[in-house]
Amino acid sequence: MVPAELANALAEAGQRMDLRCWVPGSAGNLSARVDDARIAITRSGVHKGRLKTSDIMAVDYDGKTLSEGMKPSAETLLHCQLYRLFPQVGAVLHGHSVAATVLSMQGAITFSDYEILKAFGFATHEIDVVLPVYANDQDIGRLAAYIEPLLLRDPPIGYVIAGHGVYAWGTSVEHAYWRLEALEFLLQCELERRRMK
Numbered sequence: 529m530v531p532a533e534l535a536n537a538l539a540e541a542g543q544r545m546d547l548r549c550w551v552p553g554s555a556g557n558l559s560a561r562v563d564d565a566r567i568a569i570t571r572s573g574v575h576k577g578r579l580k581t582s583d584i585m586a587v588d589y590d591g592k593t594l595s596e597g598m599k600p601s602a603e604t605l606l607h608c609q610l611y612r613l614f615p616q617v618g619a620v621l622h623g624h625s626v627a628a629t630v631l632s633m634q635g636a637i638t639f640s641d642y643e644i645l646k647a648f649g650f651a652t653h654e655i656d657v658v659l660p661v662y663a664n665d666q667d668i669g670r671l672a673a674y675i676e677p678l679l680l681r682d683p684p685i686g687y688v689i690a691g692h693g694v695y696a697w698g699t700s701v702e703h704a705y706w707r708l709e710a711l712e713f714l715l716q717c718e719l720e721r722r723r724m725k
């Protein structure tokens with residue numbers, strides 16, 4: 529149901545996220561676009577550092593399971609939303625790093641004057657880039673509905689859910705991982721800067 533190459537890429541990305549301490553416990557979820565009817569996504573409740581390819585399942589664009597007997601990530605609708613809204617998105621990674629969690633509890637996050645902003649396609653460091661922070665909600669359908677117009681109005685480089693974690697995406701699993709790594713670097717820098725103040 530899920531192409532082996534994609535399942536392998538997602539399982540490997542989960543291991544790499546775990547090595548960076550971005551997916552404690554069973555936190556985080558990972559997905560990739562398969563085609564215009566299917567999304568590959570981690571099943572709910574597994575440790576993302578110990579993913580097996582059999583933990584990667586398929587859902588449709590409404591988040592309904594296509595892999596009999598398997599329960600998709602609790603946050604599947606947030607992944608589906610990104611594939612639906614942005615055709616260039618090929619993979620979505622979500623983690624719960626300390627930096628994303630702590631900073632998101634202090635309100636909006638703006639990155640200014642960081643060279644690494646070029647990783648997101650900006651031509652210069654001389655720019656202020658806002659990473660939106662959305663209020664957490666245990667009703668993921670309601671959360672998705674709330675953020676949809678915000679994502680469309682001003683497509684961000686990623687986003688954070690307050691007290692929860694970060695969402696990053698890219699054209700492929702590898703590209704999404706690079707962008708997540710750059711985002712985590714920026715979040716860690718901001719955390720250190722605020723500590724020094």
Ligand SMILES: CSCCC(=O)C(=O)COP(=O)(O)O
Nearest residue numbers: 554555556557572573601602
């Ligand atoms: C253990 S963290 C709570 C759930 C969560 O936020 C998460 O990212 C993992 O949920 P999933 O259903 O994808 O395992």
Ligand SMILES: [Zn+2]
Nearest residue numbers: 555556692693
């Ligand atoms: Zn989460």
